[in-house]
Amino acid sequence: MEESGSSSIGMKRTNLDLNDELGKLVMPGDEFCIPDDSSKVILGPGLRSVIDKPSGELKTIVGCKAGLLRKAKPNTFFLEMKTRSYQSFKKDDVLGIIKQKSKGEHYSIDVACRELRAQLSKNAFEGATKRYRPDLQVGDCIYGKVMDFPKDYPLELTCVQPSGKACGLGSLNGGHIFHVPVHFVRALRTANPKDNLLQKIGKIVPCETAVGANGLVWIKASNAVLTILVSQLLQTLSKANPEEYGTYLNKFNSTVRTVV
DSSP: OOBTTBEEETTEEESBOTTTTTTSEEOTTOEEOOOTTGGGOEEOTTEEEEEOTTTOOEEEEEEOSOEEEEEETTTEEEEEOOOSSOOOOTTOEEEEEEEEEOSSSEEEEEOSOTTOOEEEEEEEETTOOSSSOOOOOTTOEEEEEEEEOOTTSOEEEEESOTTSSOTTOEEEOSSEEEEOOGGGHHHHHOSOTTTOHHHHHHHHSOOEEEEOTTSEEEEEOSSHHHHHHHHHHHHHHTTSOGGGHHHHHHHHHHHHHHHO
8 A cells, every 4th residue: 555655565664755754653664765955854863874885875764763753953854762772873962971081092981871882082172182181080970972983982972062162061060960761851952942841940940951862961050959859850750741741840849949
């Protein structure tokens, strides 16, 4: 059976249109047609491009995970997957803890994923030189970006944006770091003010935040008590249904008023 030009081969679907399938379930192996202006399309988690080797041209786009197809502005397509484990992608912003400070040129970073190793160059900071660079210690928290993930080698992180500026990346002082399911990260990082939980929490308790695509969250409020309360709220929300968020936020607001 065919619909809108798409077809099925066994369980695999082919010739799918990215825009037509938005919000629908995509399974591993599903293939999408190449958009007219493929140079402007960015593929996020769950999707990969297949290149025709002889010509070097983009042949098709394939789903490599099961999830709902989503689109982020301006033209980024990705699969929303309910998972606790992190799958690394280039340019991801991640949080990590320095677990080893070697005598060489790299820090060894724990990104809260047993299957992944990560490293950060001691020069990968804004304005860093061999003589002047941050002297980080084991246990320090860093907010970095995935530069590369070579096979059989650690993820390469950087604390500098392509512009050469840190723009929020780097060492995070104080605060509290904790883990949430990876699928909950999207609710914390959405740009829509109506759905952004951190903006709603910030109206109740002003705080600094950093959210990693790897499921680690860093919070720093004006004092330790408020920091822990915000952390506990986010961990509770990560297990709740979106319809329950409002109830939990109202309870949190009442609790904070008794503490402040």
